[in-house]
Every structure is written in C-alpha cells, then in structure tokens.
Amino acid sequence: RKEVEQDPGPFNVPEGATVAFNCTYSNSASQSFFWYRQDCRKEPKLLMSVYSSGNEDGRFTAQLNRASQYISLLIRDSKLSDSATYLCVVHSGGYQKVTFGTGTKLQVIP
Amino acid sequence: DADVTQTPRNRITKTGKRIMLECSQTKGHDRMYWYRQDPGLGLRLIYYSFDVKDINKGEISDGYSVSRQAQAKFSLSLESAIPNQTALYFCATGLNEKLFFGSGTQLSVL
Numbered sequence: 437r438k439e440v441e442q443d444p445g446p447f448n449v450p451e452g453a454t455v456a457f458n459c460t461y462s463n464s465a466s467q468s469f470f471w472y473r474q475d476c477r478k479e480p481k482l483l484m485s486v487y488s489s490g491n492e493d494g495r496f497t498a499q500l501n502r503a504s505q506y507i508s509l510l511i512r513d514s515k516l517s518d519s520a521t522y523l524c525v526v527h528s529g530g531y532q533k534v535t536f537g538t539g540t541k542l543q544v545i546p
Numbered sequence: 547d548a549d550v551t552q553t554p555r556n557r558i559t560k561t562g563k564r565i566m567l568e569c570s571q572t573k574g575h576d577r578m579y580w581y582r583q584d585p586g587l588g589l590r591l592i593y594y595s596f597d598v599k600d601i602n603k604g605e606i607s608d609g610y611s612v613s614r615q616a617q618a619k620f621s622l623s624l625e626s627a628i629p630n631q632t633a634l635y636f637c638a639t640g641l642n643e644k645l646f647f648g649s650g651t652q653l654s655v656l
Contacts, residue, residue: 440588468643479636479647480589523588527643531577532602534645536588 437462440526442537450545453514457540459524460506469500469507472523474539480523483509514544549573552637552648560656565624567651569637577640578620580604580612582633583650589636595620627655 442459449455461469469486484491486498486507497510511518524537550571559565569578576597581589591604593612601612609631611623624631632655637648 444586470643472645477634477650477652479649480645481647482644485644525645531596531640531643532591532594532604534591536590538586538588 439463439528439535440524440537442524442540444538444540446541446543448543448545449514451514451516453544454510454512455514455542456508456510457522457542458506458508459537461524461526461535462505463526463528464505466526466528468527470525471498471507471509472525474521474523476521483522511542514542516544516546518542519544550637550639550646550648552635552651554651555649556652558654558656559627561628563627565627565653567622567635567637567653569620569622569648570618571639572618573639573641573646574617575639575641575646576617578614579638579640579645580610580620580622581636581638582606583636584633592622629655631655
C-alpha cells in the first residue's frame with residue numbers, strides 16, 4: 437500500500453460546481469498535512485494546511501479525519517482557474533519525512 | 547524575481563555526461579531540498595540539507611550528489627547521466643513544515 441494515495445482523476449466539472457478530493461495516508465503517526473496545487477509542468481505551490489478542526493480559505497475547505505486516516509479538499513463554485521493538479525502532502529516526523537501523493541487532476545469546464 | 551531560482555530551465559544531455567543543476571534562494575531559509583518528479587509518481591526526495599554543513603540522502607540518492615556552497619545555494623550533480631534520470635527536477639526551501647519550490651529543471655538524458 438502506498439504511504440499516500442490519491443485518485444488521479446481527472447475530475448471534469450462544470451464551472452460553478454462543487455468538487456471534493458480525498459487523500460488517504462497509511463502512517464497513523466503522521467503529524468501534519470497540506471494541500472499543494474501544481475499547474476502543468478510548473479512548481480507545486482502551497483494551497484493550504486489541514487487542521488484537525490477543519491479549515492476554510494475562501495472557496496476551499498480542508499478537513500482531516502485521523503480515525504479513518506484521510507484528508508479532504510472541497511472546492512466550491514469552481515472557476516476555470518482552479519484547473520490544476522492537487523497534491524496531498526503528509527509529514528510523518530522530521531522535516532525530511534515528507535510524502536507527496538501523486539496528485540488529483542481537476543479540469544473545470546466552461 | 548523568484549525567491550527560489552533554478553538553472554537551467556531545460557537541459558538535454560547524453561548518457562555518461564556529468565550534469566549540474568543549480569539552485570539559489572533569497573528566502574533566507576536554512577533547509578533546502580532536491581526532488582524529482584516523474585509522470586504517475588509523486589515527488590521523490592533526492593537529497594536535503596538543513597544547513598551549510600549538513601547533507602543528507604533522501605530516498606533516491608543513488609547516481610546523484612549535492613553541494614551546499616552557501617546558505618543560499620544548493621546544487622545537484624549527476625556524475626554520469628543515464629536515461630532513467632530523465633525527469634522534472636525541483637529545488638525547494640523549507641520553513642517550518644512548508645515547502646517553497648523553484649520553477650523546475652526539465653532534464654532529458656538521451
């Protein structure tokens with residue numbers, strides 16, 4: 437089993453739709469979690485941290501479920517500019533133990 | 547100007563050649579990393595450095611070496627390039643648990 441797993445997609449959604457991605461992780465000792473956004477052939481950029489209590493940043497909501505070992509990202513009112521690959525990132529101890537998911541591709545369609 | 551700068555942006559080379567990829571940062575971060583990204587795989591850590599005198603192997607260091615010339619500079623070398631080192635390479639700096647990436651170097655080994 438991979439340490440961090442994501443559905444690769446692509447998720448094709450119309451503008452204005454709500455879309456959610458999940459990411460599962462295998463190490464129960466994982467400590468912190470993030471979502472990064474990566475545009476095609478560009479560098480990953482931090483989108484948001486994921487806190488146990490859940491957190492929201494505008495149209496984006498991230499949640500953590502430690503019992504089931506998954507994190508989620510919800511995007512409301514999708515925009516064309518949201519089209520990208522979303523990477524789940526899990527820290528499992530020390531600044532070097534960082535595991536990236538392979539990413540979920542989102543395509544927002546006019 | 548970018549905070550994390552990688553050079554070159556693209557490089558095509560032949561099997562057996564020595565290649566150096568350079569990374570410099572203006573963020574003042576102590577931690578620096580080299581990752582590679584292959585289609586269908588997550589980012590994988592090659593080497594990391596937590597300060598100028600500190601160099602550590604990541605999960606896929608074989609065939610690579612690094613040099614931390616200064617806090618701001620971290621270069622990656624391929625001593626004798628081989629085709630399966632064809633990939634997109636990213637340098638990153640770290641602050642707390644957040645990573646900040648350069649724009650990447652696409653390396654093709656023929």
